Structures are given as C-alpha cells and as structure tokens.
Amino acid sequence: MLAFLLKAGTSTNLPKGKGTNSSGKSGQDTAIYFDILGTYMVVFRQYFASLLYNTVILQALLIWTTSVIMGGRSAMVSLALSSLSLVLMWMCAIGFSVFVAFILPLVSSSPIPYISSPWLVVCLFGAPAVLGAFTGQHVGYLILLKYLTKTFSRRNANLPLVVQEDLAKLDAERWLFKAGLLQWLILLIVGNFYKIGSSYLALAWLAAPAFAYGLLEATLSPARLPKPLKTVTLLIGSSVPCLLSSGIIIHSVSTLIGSAVRLERSPGSNPEWLGNVIVAIFIAAIACLTLVYLLSYIHISGAKVPLIITTCLLFGISLAVIQLGVVPPFTEDTARAVNVVHVVDMTGANGKKQEPASYISLFSTTPGNLVKEVEQIGEGFTCGTDKPLDFVTFSVKYGCWSDKNANIGWHETDIPQIRVENDIKGDNRVTHASIDTKLSTRWTLGINTDEVEDFQLKDGLEELVPIGDKSNADSWHIIQFSGGKKAPRKFSLTLFWANNQTHKFYKKDSNTEQPLLKLRTDVDRITSPTETVLGKLPQWCSLFGKSTSPLTLAFLTSLPVDF
Template sequence: MLELARGVSQWAHGFKNAVIFLFNTGEEEGLNGAHSFVTQHPWSDTVRIAVDLEAMGIGGKSSIFQAGPHPWAIENFASVAKYPSAQIVAQDIFSSGAIKSATDFQVYKELAGFSGLDFAYVDNTAVYHTKNDKLKLLRPGSLQHLGENMLAFLLHAAASPSLPESKAVESDVESNEEKAIYFDILGTYMITFRQRLANMLYNSIIMQSLLLWTTSLLMGGSSAVTSLALACLSLVLMWIFSISFSAAIAFVLTIISSSPVPFVAYPWLALCLFGAPALLGAFTGQHVGFIILESYLARTFTERRRNLPANLRTCLAKLDAERWIFKSGLVQWFVLLMLGNYYRIGSSYLALAWLASPAFAYGFLEATLSPTRLPKPLKSATILIGLSVPFLLSSGMVIRLSATIIGTSVRFVRNPGASPEWLGNIILAIFIAAIVCLTMVYLLSYIHISGAKVPLIVATSSLLVISLVAVWGGIVPPFTEDIARAVNVVHVVDATRVNGGDLEPVSYISMFSTTPGNLIKEADHIGEGFACGRARYSDFVTFSVNYSCWTDKGAGTGWLKSDIPSIHVAKDTRGESRETQILIDTTISTRWSLGINTGEIEDFHLKDADSDELITLGEKSSVDGWHTIQFSGGRKAPTKFHLSLFWSRNSTQTATAGDEHLLRLRTDVDRLTPPMETILGKLPPWCSLFGKSTSPHTLAFLSSLPVSF
C-alpha cells in the first residue's frame, strides 16, 4: 500500500477524486478498524468506492473474490488491469456462507453501503496465521501482480468523472438486474457482463435446448425416451460411484496415515489420493449404465433392423449407446444452467459454456456432416472443439479453488475434537469427485467402446496404490518445517473447575490443534508427561476443546492468584424485571473474551471504570445461545468493567445440567511461563503455533459465573 501511495502521488495532478489509504488494525479481532472508520471518521461520508486488499494465503495471484454491489468498479477494473484475476465463482462460494470468515469489505458493503472490490492472495493457505507466515515465502511477483493491477485501477478511478453517485444497496442492484458477472481467462483477459444480459442469454439457450430435446424425443418415440432415461441412469451411477470411491479413501487415510490430512505439505498428493478413485469410480458407474443402455439398444435394433447381421446390430448398439452417454452430459449441464438461472447464481456462465460448446460441436460435426442416419463413432473433433472453450474457462478456477480447499484443511476444525477426523477429507473428496463428474462426463463417453478402458483402469489404480503406499510408508510427510501443522500450546489456569472439593484453580498446559488428527506423535516428541484424549474439556469462550493433550508438570508456576480475573455480583434486583449489576476485573489482562448466556439474559449494558459506554442497550445477537464479546486494548486499556444484565422474563434463573453458566470469561496474557518455555523449546519442527483473534495467548485464565449465583 505504501508503494501504491507513492505511485499514485506521482500522478495526482488532474485527479477528480481523492484516494484514501486506510491502514486498518483490529481486523482479526473483529473487523474493528473498518468498523471504526465507517462509523466514526468524517471522511467515510465521502467514500464512493472501497477496495480491500485481503489475504488468506501468502502468495500467488491477488484475485478478486468479491465485487459490487454496483458494477462500476469491476467493469472498470476489467478495462484497465494488465493481469486481471477474478472469478465470480469465489464470490458465490463466499456469499453462500460455506467459508466461515469475513473481511473488512463486509463492513464497507453491508454496514456503510459502499461498492468496490475485495482482493486476496490464496497460495500457501496452510501457513496463514501461523508462525510460518514468513516474508521469505511471499514471492516478489505476487506483490508486483497486485501493484500493477491496482495502480492502473486507482489512477483510472481517481481521474474518472463517472464514479457511482450514491451508496449502492445490494438488493436494489440485484432487483434491477445490474449485478456484474465476471471472470478472467488464464489471467490475461477479463470478461464482464450484467445480469440482465445473462438472463436473456440463459433463457434463450434454455428455450432452444427444450425445443431441441422435445422435438428429438417426439421424433424418436418411446425408444428415444427410454434411451435418454437409461443414459441419465448412467449419469446418476457415475456420481454415486465416483463419490463413493473417493470418499472411501477419506476413511482409509485415517487408518493408514499418522495424519488424516497427509497432503497438506504436498497438495498434488490430494489430487492423486482423491482424483484417481473419483475418475475410476466415474468411469465404472458410467460403464455400468453404458452396459444397461447397450443391452436395451441391442434389443431395439434386433426388432427394428432384422435385415442387418447380428454382429453389425451389436456394433450399432454400442455406437448409439456412446452417443446417448455423450448426450447425458448435456442433460447434466442443462439442469445446472436452469437451476443457476432460476436462483441468479453468477457462476452459471460455466454451465452455459459446458452445455453450449459441446452441443454445438456435436450437432455440427455429428448431425450435419453425417451422410447416413445410422449411428457412427463420435469424432475426435467433437471433443476437441466442444471442450476447448469450457476447459479454458474452468481450468484456472478449478486449480485455484482446489489449492485453497486443500490448504484450509490445516485449520479445518474450529472446535478441536468436535468433528470426526474424516469430515474434512470427505468434503474434499466430494469436491474433487464433483469436479471429475462435471468435467469428464463427455470425455469418458469415448472410452466405453475404445481400447482405452484397460489403460485407464490400470493407470488410475496404479496411481492410487502408489499414493497410498507413499502415505502409509511415510515417504511423503504430511507436514514440513515450512508448511507445518497448526497447534496451540496454552498455559491454562481454570478457576471454573473444582479441585478436590475446594475452590483452588486447576492449572495445566494444554496442546490442541485446528488440524484434524490426534496429537500423540507430537506429545511423544515433547515428553513432559503429556496425556492425550477427551478427558479434559476446555471452554475458551470463543471456542471449545474436546480433544487435547495436557500435562500438569510445573503448571503451578509462572502465575499468581492475583492474576485470576474476578466476576463479582454487586447488586441483584429481583422482580418482574430482574436486573443484576456485575463488576468484572481482568487484573493484568487487556485482552479478554466474555460469553453471556442469552437464554437467561435478554439485554445488557457494558461500561468501563471511567463510565465510558462500550456496549449500549439494544437487540443482541447470539450463536448457540451465547453472545460473545471480544476486547483487546493497549497497555493503558481499562481492566475494570461494569456489566448490567437484564434477565429474560422466561428465564429459569436456576442452573441446569446442560447449561450452568451465566457468564464465561477468558483473559489472555502474553507471557511465557517456565513450563511453557520448556515445552515450546521441544515443539516438533513440523508444528507451528497458530494465532487468530479467537485463539488464546500463551497464558489464559478461565472463570465463570453460574446461573444460580
């Protein structure tokens, strides 16, 4: 950003619009910097376009993964960017909620109503937010790519007299069908068009397809209808077999590998482990459907063409079955296009490309150029012409999306131990199987009557076996020193627990990981008396730990009882509207997280000791029955707070077995205690400390207030 500011300053003469460079803090603590700017800074009212430079990795291309709602920014970026990289597919996925994350752009767009662009690096996702997030892994070309594109766009936007006049409301833009559809072609050219044009184009293709299919089936009669149904059966079997084969490997990996995600350090291994069985399963399922279809067509040819020799009728049945299998791929993408068009999904252009291009090639080469009505083998030109455009549009997106999903598996689990070890692999397996079924459906139809069946089976099976052997034998390690497993090691002082019937806090060193898999290998490497399992549940307010490794060795040193935060009930007024005044003292900590039970508390008010209002009265949101507050301040930040709780009218006001806490508090201290120094010094080289806004510091104090205080 500093280099961009320097570059912009060299061209500032003649600008019609100012360029504001906003260096945010508190992004990981809850988008605090962006929120403060749009709600408190006077310049926020002058903003017309917002650009967010994000990252969920440390390299590669800086790609646009969100744009809008007004189309001006993305359309003008496409016209001036030298090396554009943008896919509305990423925006569709992000907007769907599949990625449990948010960026400053969410604040700009949803709270302030700004339109603009959201960029992010996505390579090396596995090391993001870990100690391995090092400058040496950031390639200069990545910065250069972002710099050249952004400088061109900023100069264009600053000099443009046609910026959007008012803040765009996303619902208004969508209702006017002016939302932009955008994608790049191999990072060299970018295409944008409006939703209005997309609707016209999609509806036209859908209507033409319906007309062609209806006419074809009416002319073919019941035989054509049955053939299409059996071809669609082969499509269903293809999906079932492909997902089943690929998902089976996800379970196998948890048995044969020391880590259920052995491909983090070497992402290509995931494509071998899941892509090979997905392709083998897709072909197997489709071939089963092909055999059923061929058998039906052979009977049909026997009835309709009795004058032909039996061997010729069998050959013609195979050729006709091949064509129907190819057509089933058209049906698949036709259904996806209709669904995408109905729900206004931006990435529906992919379904259009995968439907229209193969259909044109098939119709032009197989129908108009065929001298006879007898079935003939599909021509190689059909597949070359039909798939060149779809593969060109899809290949870059598929590679980037696959790499991102594989990289994020290193921190797939939000609450360690709460999800099965195989869950992340299942998601990845289904994704790869879906990509195989969607993109290989046409190509596989050529193999059933060719001599490539055996080579395909042998090649995919061999690749799978070699990959499994490499994982089982440890030839390819799951983690390396540069791309390591993300772990948290925390010295916990838990005052919510009861030790031997008294009120003494329990202290221990806890090691847990957001990466699926156990920590036995890591615990054995460290020593220090670690035990692993689910016997020690830890509630860190922002997340919970169901599986961990822990040790009590030396855990009583490095902290004082006076460091433990206190929650004191100052006043409790009972009646029809019960109100409770709470005094909270976080002692030495200026970074804390507080959970408030919204099943009991309807509203609350928070002030610091100087009576500065931090949270006002009003409607409060909750997740799983809890409203969570995260506070992070500097050295002079307050440590004493007044919390007013207003109870719900239907509150039980008594503790229950399933939900006994009214308040849950975690205070963080950035201090290395003696036992922590020892353990961190022995941390395996394939592990790296993981830190996010929801993660505790190296010393964490836990306390709570029961409902029946």
C-alpha cells in the same frame, strides 16, 4: 486477479453492480467477468448474459424435443436410460471418493495428509472418482446397450447379429455423449434461473461440444445408421471449456483444501473425516462434470483396462507414499497451526469454583491428533477428550495437557475475580457484580442469555455496553475487550434476569450445568514451562492465534447460577 486489475486499470467505464437500466429494472447491469489463463479479461452485462443463456436454452430444448419426437418411443427410453447412466456415474464417483475419505485417517498420521502437497488429491480422490464415474456410467451403458440391442434386432432384422450388436454399441456411445449435453443444459438452466455469475462455464461446456457434435456427428434422421464418434469431436468440443475452467478448478481445489484445514473452530468438535469428505465430493463433482464426454468414448474402445489399471496404480502409489511418510502432511514451509497456553483454571465441575488447577495446554485447530507432536515434545503430556477446556470464545474438546512445573510463573493474586455486590430478588431480579481482571487488559466475558435477559457493563462512570439490543450465539453473549497498558481492569456489571424461567439451572445436557458468567483473562507472558514446550515444538509446527485465541498465559474463572 491480474487480468481483472489490468482491465479495471485501463477502463474508464466498467459495469456497476446492482445497476438500473432505462426501464428501471434493477440487477440487469451487474457485471459478469472472467479471465482466460489469467491474461485476457472478458466482461459483459447480466442483461446480455440472460439473453444469451435464454437463447441457447431455448435452442437446446427445441433440438432435444424434435430429436425425441422424431425418434419416437425408442428415443424416449434411450434418453431415460442415458440419464440413468448419469445418475449412476455421480453415485459411484462420489461413493468411491468418499470411501477413500473415510479410510485416510486410518492409514495416515494426519486425516488431511495432502496439506503440504495438494497435488496428492489428484491421485487420492481424483483417481477413485474417475474410476467410480466410469464404473457407474458403464453400468448404465450396459443397461442402455441391452435395450438398444433389442431395438436394432427389431428395426434391422435383415442385418447380421454381429452388425446389430455393433450398431447398438455405437448408438449407446452417442447417447452417453448426448447425456453429457443434457447434464450441462440442466446446470445452465439452474444457473440462469438463479443469476449465478459462473453460468458461463455451463454455457461453454454445453455449446462447444454441442456445436462439435452437430457439425461432425449429427445423423439428422433416425433412419441413418450410427457411426463411431470421432476423436476430433471430443478435441474441438472440450478445448475451449477446458481452457476456461482449468484455472478456476485449480484455484477452487486449493481454496477448498485450505478451508478444510481451518474447518475446526473448536479443536476436536468435528469428526476427522469431515474435511476429506468435502474435498472428495468436490473432486468427484469435477470429474463427473468435465470427463462425461471423454468417458463416453471408452466403453467400446480398448482403453477400459488401461484406465482401470492406471487409476488403481495412481491411488495405490499415493496411498503408499502417505502411509510410509515419504510425503509428510506438514513441513516447515506448510506448518501445522498449534497453540501452547499455560492455563490457570478456577472453573470446576458444573461451573462452580474450585482450587486453582494449573497445566500446560497444547491444542490445534488443524484436524487430527497430536500424538507425533507430543512424542517429540515429551514433558509428560496426555492427549484425549477426557479434559475439555472452555476458553469462552471456543472450546477445546480434544487436546493435550501436562501439569509438569505448571505452578511456576504465576501467583494467586493474578487470578481474576467476579464478585456479587448486590442481588435483588423478586419478579424482576437484578444482580450487581464487579469484575477485576488483575494483570490483564485483554479479556473475554461470556454471559448466559438463557438466564440473563439484559445487562449493562460500566468502567467506573463510563458506560461500555448499554442496556437493550443484546444478541446471542448458542445461548451466550460474548464480550471481548483489549486495551493498552493504562486500560481499566475493574468493571461493574448489572444483570437483568429473565422472568419466564421454567427451570433454575439451564442445562445443555443432562450432566453439565452452565454457569451464569464465564471469564477468560489473557496475559502476554511466557512462563518457564511454556518456554520449555515452545523450545521442543517440532519444526513442522507453528504457533497460530486468531483474535479469539488466548495468549500464552490464560486465567479462567466463572460465576455459577446458584451463587
């Protein structure tokens, strides 16, 4: 952001988004801007960008069309086979990386072991992605080479067989390089069509290598025999694109890793490998996009074996480092987010009330189990998916719980109450209920919108939620309330039932009947058993809570549909 702030601070006239030009066409004045190494700022308008992109696209299409027409049937088949090498490159790169994503949870205590050391993704996913990209491209190269060998044997029958094979290898190498140009041309066309702001990257990765290739490598005639690609072509063609995209790639990977850590809204709701798969696919895409020109040089050089050995060594070492715990997934500086909540649950099976069940709940929104944490804490915790917990705003499908000394620190008079004051049945059923949150001034109420069409919430005479315009998410309307010390604790709720019910109870699945109302009240109190657990938390754990998270003491209650 430094370059952007410097530019914005010193400029008196920056292009405005959603502007209108003199012809009245909107969207042409949108600012497109990017920085170079966080120092130099480049700003231009969408109108100029579209003009530039269209010019480059038309020129590229003209050159490609002319080249294929001049080359005849051989050029068309070679183009198709080089495109096949691109497809195989992407498939193998993604396949190798995704395979690693699946095995990581099996060899590491954390399914995302690179959180504290993001550079590990280069070895864990980057090395397999590069190896897969090379493998896929090499398979396509062999198919292309076989076809070109036959072509040169017919076209240059007077040349020795060894020379024909060498010429076929050189031509195959060139077609793979040109396939990389075709890949970025397609991305530029798509980006220009959808007015994607980052299309300038596709322009750079297309124009610079194309210019270098045309300046140093172009044969201009199919009759001329191919020559080896020059190293300077790769250096000139890739230097500017790497300069533009390196910072963006690093920041994007870092952001994606952070998002993978926060991927779970409800602990245990996603498979452990999901975050790894997303990161793996992204790393594989970067490898295929940025290394496509470099990989085309390797097939006829002596770098094949060193590349394979290097990538395998990098992956093996990084995997060993993770399995042996040399680099821990979490540290004191990069801690694992956990929640420790003393829960008093009045919600029984199928949403029906029961005797209060009290226990300490330990869960984390960071993917992975809590076995190591529980081993260090002790206190009789049991972990698993056997005891799902509904906190109204989210559910804990995997967590740990302990009932050791759980009856200390609360009283039955602290439990919130939902009472039905009046229930008028008929075609338009209306139910009046009262809610008493007791100690809590921070609570969350869930209303089943499959049973209730509308509702009204009042605080005495003051209307808090009026009738009409109710939204829902997954068949629930969620109300969150937070007030000060003098905030109200008693509320009246009027429910207007849905008329077109085809069933008495709404079931999300065959075994679970959803309640009519579910209520969670939070109390900012650390009970004695909670304090004990907090004191034994490992140093790599840190308490974390969002606006929807419960406090350290939470009461759960509900009102069943068949009250």
